Amino acid sequence: MEHTATTRRSVLAGLGSTAALAGTGTTSELLDEGATDTLEEIEILRDEYNISHVYADDLYALAYGNGYVQARDRLFQLEVFRLVAKGESTSMLGSGQLASDIMVTRDLYTEEERERMWETASPTARETVRGFVDGINRKIVERAAEGELPAEFPALAHAPEPWEPTDVVAVVAYEIGVFGVGQINELRQAREFQELRDALDDEAAFEAFGDFRWLRTKDGHYTTIPADELTLESGKTNPESLSEVPDEQLAFAEAAAGAEIWGIETDVELPEDLELGDRTGFGLLEEFTFGSNMLHIDGTHTESGRPIKWSGPQMGKFLPPVPYEIGLHGAGY
Missing domain, CATH: 1.10.439.10 (Penicillin Amidohydrolase, domain 1)
Structure with missing residues (x-):
């Protein structure tokens, strides 16, 4: 040494x-x-x-x-x-x-x-x-x-x-x-939900939104969440139908389309993620995001035949x- x-x-x-x-x-x-x-x-x-x-x-x-x-x-x-x-x-x-x-x-x-x-x-x-x-x-x-x-x-x-x-x-x-x-993206998701409501009826919009913005792991997914862990920290479970969504939350979704973004006082063109209030990395740390702590590559995919363990890909390359x-x-x- x-x-x-x-x-x-x-x-x-x-x-x-x-x-x-x-x-x-x-x-x-x-x-x-x-x-x-x-x-x-x-x-x-x-x-x-x-x-x-x-x-x-x-x-x-x-x-x-x-x-x-x-x-x-x-x-x-x-x-x-x-x-x-x-x-x-x-x-x-x-x-x-x-x-x-x-x-x-x-x-x-x-x-x-x-x-x-x-x-x-x-x-x-x-x-x-x-x-x-x-x-x-x-x-x-x-x-x-x-x-x-x-x-x-x-x-x-x-x-x-x-x-x-x-x-x-x-x-x-x-x-x-x-x-x-x-990756909370609340404003973006509210706008997406409202766009679906404008294009479909409310029930169909709720079902469609759940297909790509799901909180509960699908049964066919590679992992599962135990039933006793389906309750959110607030004590409220995920809504099973549109009727369980509070009227106040639906009103917020309707208002999202016309929401004005605060904290940006410049005429410079900025990323949409920033304008929508997304909490994510920008610029040099654009790839700095939520994800797995380690990338593993099996030896069958490497020239040496040995597995590779590499850093944390969610922190950028x-x-x-x-x-x-x-x-x-x-x-x-």
């Missing part, structure tokens, strides 16, 4: 240039929480599969090593996700990200709301996030000082900015808000992929 070590001297040498590069104003911001010596408490090893393993005795140091190693391997990707999650990605990646930034600023959280989430987080979460953020910032300093920032930064005339705890909150909120809650594999050892882990 390869042992990674960094001296205090190399960090201090890069602080001034990196503070100017990242626009931090002062170098002391990058040295919070003992950032100049935490690496001395950490051992970082790399195994034969090139997977990093961080060893530390306390939670802060363990998280620090995690952030440090991820910034070593994925610094540009970290910056992209930070900006996407805060609705600021257009500033670096251009107008193709406009739909994404509108969705985030319209549907997710403001910086003030993220601050409140951070302030009310548990002590364990705060210690972990502080360590992770400080580790990222330490590596940003080192890479800038050594002239080893990823080529994408100068190509895009963008410098990586120091991470704040609320940046982590933003990324988590984005992943939950888009990846974990996406990035190289490197969105998931990051690392071993964290110590502090109860």
Whole structure:
């Protein structure tokens, strides 16, 4: 295994240039929480599969090593996700990200709301996030000082900015808000149902809508849902007939056709999904959506004859992929 070590001297040498590069104003911001010596408490090893393993005795140091190693391997990707999650990605990646930034600023959280989430987080979460953020910032300093920032930064005339705890909150909120809650499409479905009602009689429209927007797994499907799990969280079961649909819900469907979309104040042409209020990825993360966590390909379909296990296809076909594999050892882990 390869042992990674960094001296205090190399960090201090890069602080001034990196503070100017990242626009931090002062170098002391990058040295919070003992950032100049935490690496001395950490051992970082790399195994034969090139997977990093961080060893530390306390939670802060363990998280620090995690952030440090991820910034070593994925610094540009970290910056992209930070900006996407805060609705600021257009500033670096251009107008193709406009739909994404509108969705985030319209549907997710403001910086003030993220601050409140951070302030009310548990002590364990705060210690972990502080360590992770400080580790990222330490590596940003080192890479800038050594002239080893990823080529994408100068190509895009963008410098990586120091991470704040609320940046982590933003990324988590984005992943939950888009990846974990996406594909609801309520307005789109209401419009589809009303279009069927306009074309067919109400009963036929209800049956047709259930053919392609079903909540209950069909009997002939490859999986089943136990009968005791057919009740929705609200306590109401799926309607069996149109007569069970509340009049208020039918009125909402009728109103959907003329609904005006809020939160879009631009004449620029935007994706229909955004205009309909769909919670999904746009731009660079267009393929970031709900789905399976792993893609398995049987050996009968590969040249080598061996099966292939590949990433999480619902997170897009990035190289490197969105998931990051690392071993964290110590502090109860």
